[in-house]
Amino acid sequence: MAIRTETNQLDIFQLLQPLNPKSIQKKFTFVDLFAGIGGVRIPLEQLGGTCLGYSEVDKNAIQVYQQNFIKNKESDKIDLGDIQAVGKLPFTVDLMVGGVPCQPWSIAGKLKGLEDSRGKLWLDVFRLVKVNQPKAFIFENVKGLLEPRNRSSLEYIFKNFTESGYIVKYQVLNSYDFGLPQDRDRIFIVGIQDKLENCWGFTFPKPLNHKVKLYDVISGLEPYELKKAKFPPEVLYSTGKVPPSRGRFQKPDELNDFFTFADIRDGHSTIHSWDLIPTTPREKLICQTLLKNRRKKIYGSKDGNPLTFEQLQGLLPDLKVSELNQLIDKGVLKNKENKGYKFANSKISSGINGVCKIYLPHGDAVGTLTATGVRDYVATVPFKCQNPIAYKQDFIKNIYSPRNYKPLTAQDYAKLQGFPDNFQLFSNENKAKYQFGNAVSVPVVYHLAKEVLPFI
Structure with missing residues (x-):
């Protein structure tokens, strides 16, 4: 049986490659909340971002995150620990990002929303945004947050961000529309400081014309x-x-x-x-x-x-x-x-x-x-x-x-989520699958962040 060649693979992942460094007009900084194994960090670094801090509590996820991103002990200082213990940061930051735990809104969970202890982590997100005032933020969650039973929770989330001084928009993006053969709908909530020039001008990325098959x-x-x-x-x-x-x-x-x-x-x-x-x-x-x-x-x-x-x-x-x-x-x-x-x-x-x-x-x-x-x-x-x-x-x-x-x-799983070939996986197969199932799709964040960066 013929095996897919490296040429085939390169054609796919060219779509996910970083911009030419010379074409990046401005460097930026970001904080990686609910960092998981780093699915958000990968595209932001490709786009010229520097991570000033990350927060994650799952020990296995932290292990994978550190083996892929933390190269020396000095860098380990950017570990912020549990988000519930994070307050005013010792630095200013351009962009705050994170995949807030989705189980409270997912049909795979118990649908308790903000009553779930994980749902209440949104309160920590509100607090950190309000106290640290990043120029913009991007938060990801399951599509279930948009369902009628969660309408009041979504309105509560928007109200908090708006009162903290942000123009807030959301849209459901599907991984398939950004070059991955996975039918994955996720809601992305984007906020831009309302005092920034042309803050209302942000729009979400359009689907790409490039489509791939599973055999790719x-x-x-x-x-x-x-x-x-x-x-x-x-x-x-x-x-x-x-x-x-x-x-x-x-x-x-x-x-x-x-x-x-x-x-x-x-x-x-x-x-x-x-x-x-x-x-x-x-x-x-x-x-x-x-x-x-x-x-x-x-x-x-x-x-x-x-x-x-x-x-x-x-x-x-x-x-x-x-x-x-x-x-x-x-x-x-x-x-x-x-x-x-x-x-x-x-x-x-x-x-x-x-x-x-x-x-x-x-x-x-x-x-x-x-x-x-x-x-x-x-x-x-x-x-x-x-x-x-x-x-x-x-x-x-x-x-x-x-x-x-x-x-x-x-x-x-890693490839279906758009992670690069050199990404180091957790040693246990089932736990690695668990981590990728929790992760964000890399190219979706890449193309979304490209639309946000001009405003910060």
């Missing part, structure tokens, strides 16, 4: 051309209509670039457990009947209800209990406490056999990398099938069954 970034994948066929809705979807839930990287008239492993959802690229083990057409019909009806309100108010034998028999009049028991024996169904029949694989996050998604190498983007980890894989050989009828079976035959797929490694 993930190691060990072979680049290949694929002319994608177009199909009408009645061919791709059982209802004959485009589902409203389809995301940005699910073209309405094309086959998906990934396969989802789940028994409780359906689609032209959804793999079910009954697709992977020997099952009869009759057994498949029973499973599809349960799948199509389990979310109907007549069977309950949950997003997926167990159906009793009587309810299933009303849908399949000739159904026998023995048929359901056979599917229980095969591990497809379960009948817990005789409350009704449901799928044994009942959580999308668990996938099937430890696999949630397998992305195809020619795909545009993986889903958002998270600190909690994902059970996502990428196919290691080309897959060019464009026949909707044969799509799933060809995938199972050529990719899944022969195990022509691999998990995303920590090094893959």
Whole structure:
């Protein structure tokens, strides 16, 4: 199998290279709050910035940060420690930056917002901005901060920054729009001192025209051309209509670039457990009947209800209990406490056999990398099938069954976040993934900061 060449890789990362030092009109200083492993520091230093101080409390993150940025003991003096203990800084600073802990607003967390101890760290951010008056600031958080339930918190954040003397703007930026094959939405809040000239003139960066594929970034994948066929809705979807839930990287008239492993959802690229083990057409019909009806309100108010034998028999009049028991024996169904029949694989996050998604190498983007980890894989050989009828079976035959797929490694995470090749990772693979899942996408900050710098 051909391996991506260094030339391919260089073409990608040229997009992330620093400006020509001679073209940088003005040096600037910054403070790196909630520094993590330094995803914000990398692009700011590329743009000519000097870090005067950083704050981080996670010991593993500090270790990675220091091994990549702190070159001598003298530099160690810029360690500010816990943000809650930081007050008036012994220096003036141009730019204050940080990825404020996002769990209080994330669906992966408990959604407590400012009531969460991590959410209250915003109070320390307000205090530091007010006391130290940087010329500008950039703070990053999850898109969930914009949801209606968090509206009052967002207004509170803006009110505090505005009262401290800043013009404040925000926008959601996606990593894919800045040269990375990752579908990662993040809100960026930018403030510029209202006494600075033309402070209202700041605008967020526009998406880049340069797009990459997964095989451009993930190691060990072979680049290949694929002319994608177009199909009408009645061919791709059982209802004959485009589902409203389809995301940005699910073209309405094309086959998906990934396969989802789940028994409780359906689609032209959804793999079910009954697709992977020997099952009869009759057994498949029973499973599809349960799948199509389990979310109907007549069977309950949950997003997926167990159906009793009587309810299933009303849908399949000739159904026998023995048929359901056979599917229980095969591990497809379960009948817990005789409350009704449901799928044994009942959580999308668990996938099937430890696999949630397998992305195809020619795909545009993986889903958002998270600190909690994902059970996502990428196919290691080309897959060019464009026949909707044969799509799933060809995938199972050529990719899944022969195990022509691999998990995303920590090094893959690093590249999907735009970190340079010489960045030193944490020694433990899973902890390194955790750190990159928490990090910011380097090129997003790079292009955003380029728009902020003229105002400071």
